[in-house]
Amino acid sequence: MKRKWDARTKARIVLQGLMGGCVNEICRCHELRPGLYYKWRNHFLENCHIVFEEQPRPPSQSDLAVENEKLKRLVGELTLELNNGGSHR
Template sequence: MRRKWDARTKARIVLEGLTKGGISELCRTHDLRPGQYYKWRGQFMENCHLIFEKQPGPPTESELAVENEKLKRLVGELTLELNNGKNIR
């Protein structure tokens, strides 16, 4: 039967392998195939840099104010275009 490994457990096992070595013993301890460990390690190494990238968070008040002003200008321009189109007819 296949087991489902959660992300935290996978990361902990990979980090243990990277720091302590002894992959064969590690895999025996966790009843894990070495090929599966190396697959997880590859995924880990491929994506570990993402933790240091800025995570998108809620916009700041100043960013919202700037966006609000842009939207107000756009609404005004569109209103003028709409009104000018009605006056031509």
């Protein structure tokens, strides 16, 4: 039966090897094939820059309130335009 490894455990195991641990010993300790360790290591190294990328922040309540007011104003202006345009026909 295949074992499921969570992301934190994979990262911890890969870091043990990157910090100078003997890969064969690490794999033996965790009952892991060296090929799988190297696959994880490569994936880790290819994606580690993501940690330093800025994450988009969710809009705050005040941001949403400002946006809501802008939209209400726009709907009002468009409604007036439609009403005024319809009465001139």
